[in-house]
Structures are given as C-alpha cells and as structure tokens.
Amino acid sequence: MTAIIQIENLSKQYDSGTRALSDVSLSIEEGEIIALLGPNGAGKTTLISIICGLVVPTGGRVLVGGHDIRTDWRAARKLIGLVPQEIALEPFEKVINCVRFTRGLYGEGPDDAYIEQVLRSLALWDKRDAMTRELSGGMKRRVLIAKALAHRPKVLFLDEPTAGVDVALRREMWEVVDQLRRDGVTIILTTHYLEEAEEMADRIGVINKGQLLLVKPTADLMGEFGKKTLTIELMEPLAVVPQALLDRPLRLSPDGRSLAYEYDTRAERTGIAHLLGDLAGQGIMVRDVSTRQSSLEEVFMTLVSEPRQEVTA
C-alpha cells in the first residue's frame, strides 16, 4: 500500500504561546481507517485542521497524495473531504442543494446521478428536498458526510463523528464508515470514545499534549497493552481469600461468590493453570470461568500516564 498522507515533523504554536502540536510525524496508507485518540485539547482537531487547511502550521509539512498542502493546496484539497465536529449547515437550504453546492466549490461539474447515489447510501434521498433546519441531529450529521463526499474525495476526515449523539445513532455512523471503508475511502477520525476507535479503526494513534505517543494496529495495541481479567465463579461463597493464595493478585467479590484474577496476556506464563490447581488443592470448587479484555480506555489511561517517546508510524 502507498501513503496517501505523509506528515513530517508537524508543529503548531498559537500566538498565545500554546503549543498545540509538537513534531508530529505520521504516514497514512490508502484505504485504511485510522483513529486519533486523545483527551480534549490533546491536539487531534489541530492536526486534522492543519491537513484540511483551516489552521496554518508553524513547522513541518504535509503531503496529501504527493501534493504539499501549502504550496500545492488546490490539488491537495481536492483529495480531501472534511466532516467537522460542529454541525454547520445553511439552515434555509434544501439537502440536495447543499450537496450540489459543495461539489461546485471543489470545482466539479454537476453530477446528479452521483449525488443521488451518495444521498441514498446515507439514507437521505427521501429528505433531499427538506430544508436542513427541519432535520434531526443525526440526519444533519449525515448531510455533512454527504457534503464531504460530494466531490469523491480519496481521504475523509471525521472530527468526533459521534460526539453528543445517542447510542443508536453512533451505531448507524459506524455502519456508514464501514460502507465507506468498503468503497476504498481512506478515513481519519478523531474521537475520545474509545469503543469507537476499537470498533472502526485499523490503526490507532494516541495523542496527548500535542504529541503523538504511538500509532499501532488496533489489535496489536489491545494485545500489547491489554490486560485480561479471569473471573472464577465459585460453588460455595468464601468469607476471605485463603492464606495460601494471598500472594496472587486475587480480588474477592463482596458477596464472596467470585474471584477476579488479573493477568498480562504478554507474560510468558499467565499463571491460570497453577491458580486453578491451587484452588482445587484448597478444596474450593469452581462453577464457571470467564475472561474479559481490558477496555481501550484502560489502555489509553496507561499510555497517557506513562508517555512513551517511541512512535511506530
């Protein structure tokens, strides 16, 4: 695969002195979905705002499809579609006209067949003649996506696509993104919903305080940093953890009916077999066992509390 976006030593310092981005380098390949994860104010929006042309960087450079965003901005911008965080639409305009307008801005001639295809794929075709102010929040967000796709961009930026939307709509957005992935669109999304990054992204980049802490394939990140918890359901409740097992990282549930054992999936030995053997040795009968992988939220907290300098881009 080839890099569609090449970010080299990108920095941004605002006039107020705030350093929003520090020396960020990243290569994004065509067709992949990458999630930029970080708390509010981490620099995620600044990063995509620079690539899209909303913010001028103070250092470094960005190539989109080989075009420099500063010197060859027209060619670079034609490849990009942006779905902003805030819903911003002309209130007294019809949905279809909004999409046609954006297509025109990008220098493309009218193509109602393609616009129909985009609106249908986003379940907006029936609303094509509705004024945007009459639409629900979810539909407005889909209109923003339709506008961003109006000129067939190769790269789509989604800035916090599901911020402030309900669970059903979030699921709907994920399906839209999944469809775009199948269509071969490269997608860069920012989010602080960790579940979202885990669900959608091929790779996850973690940003904090303007630094890209790391970029890794989602599965690797989960595997590398993920801890698992083994929950052991007991036949009979325990009052306390037996003396012989106190050296193990065990937690007894308040009702005494289950034990939680946290282990590292990267460790050579998980200690599960020994633990189960020792429980049997103590005469403790097991009813059931289950495991749970720690959430990306826990992974993320581990990363931002211990910043790493190594970046795999």
Add this chain to the structure above:
Amino acid sequence: MSGVNWPGVWAIFHHEMTRFFRTVMQSLLSPVLSTVLYFVVFGAAIGGRIQSVEGVEYGAFIVPGLMMLTILQQSVSNASFGIYFPKFSGTIYEYLVSPVGWIEVTLGFVGAAAMKAVLIALVILLTSFFFVGVHILHPFWMLAFLILTATGFSLLGFIIGLWAKSFEQLQIVPMMVITPLVFLGGAFYSSDMLPPFWEGIAKLNPVLYLVSGFRWSFFGLADVPVGVSLVAVGLMIAVCCLAIRWIFATGWRLRE
C-alpha cells in the same frame, strides 16, 4: 486568469443569487418604496420650490443620486451579509477547506452582491420614469459607473462582513458611515450649491466623485472631471482587493 476554480466561483455566485430570488419581493419592494417616497418628498414637495439645477428639472436631477444611494446601501449590505452569514452559521469552514482561494470567494460573493445592487438600481430607474422624464445622455457610461460603483462598494461590504463579529457591527458601518457619505456626497444637490468652505470639505468625500460621474452619464453635468471619478472608483476597487487578499493570506477574522 488560468488556475481559477470557475465552477467554485459559479457555485458561490449561484448560491447567493438563489437567496436573492428566494426573497425577491422583499429585496425589490423595500428600495422601490423608499424611492417613491424620495420622489414624493424631494421631487414633488421640495423640488417644486427648486425648479431646476443647472438646467435640469430637480426631480430628474436626483434620479442618479437616488440610484447611487441604493447602489451603495445594497452593495454594502448584500456583500457584508453574504460573507458574515457563513461565519455566523459556521459554514465558513467549507470555503477554507475547499480548493477556492480569495479570488474565487471574492468573485462569487462580490459578483452576486454587485449584480443584486445593479438589478435593484435599474428597477429604481424604471420606477423613476413614472415620476419624471429622464433622458440618459451616455447609457454605456451610466451602466459602467453603475457596475464599477456596485463592485467597489460590494468589495467594501465584503470587508465589513469579514471584519464583523456580530450583527450589530454588521449594521453600524453602513448606518454610521455609508449613509452620511451619500447624503453629503451630492445625491440631492450639486456641490456648487454649497458655500465655498463646505464645497472644499465635500471634495474630500469619495462618494461625491461617484455621484458626480454617474450624474454626468445622465445629463453631461459633473462637479468634478469624469476621469477623476473613474480613477476614484478604480482606486477603491484596487485598495479593497488588496485588503481582501491580505485578510485571506493572514486568516484575520477567518481562521481565528
């Protein structure tokens, strides 16, 4: 102008003109009504006492001034509102991330604002035919002055819209600056009618040169040489273009 994104210019122009035609009755009725009132008050009531100015019937004499008043007010308000509204609604981001630069955005917004102002001014000219007999001596130059002035003041309005941070600011410049300049710019009188001191002061008003040139195209009468009027409007267009180019290059009030 190779390299200009013409479909982008057309998209903005068409979008703005659609907004105008959506509310065409309001857009036209208000200026036409104002003009009728001006004719009644200045033309019939006061004009009856003035008889003629430099050989031109007073009712006819004020026609170019009224058209100029409309052109200036409409150009400034259309262009300033046109660019301020995307800033207010947040849709300005589209112009900043798409492959359109200051040239396309300016041509689209200013072109539409000037076009609207010219259309309204021509409607006012038609309205005036019902009240007075107006003969246009130089129709080509009349149209040229109309278009150039509309362009110059639409550019000024565009800058006001870029500068404004609130609807109040959007209103204040046209109200506090443009209207007084027009009234003191000889819309309803010849600057020769002023005492010498005030005539000198009036010559500092740029609008005087526009009204004068425009009136010349109607009656062949001018307070200042026509060439000076043309240079004044050309200079205004050039300065405004440079200012807009600077705003887009620095992102002042756009990328904040």
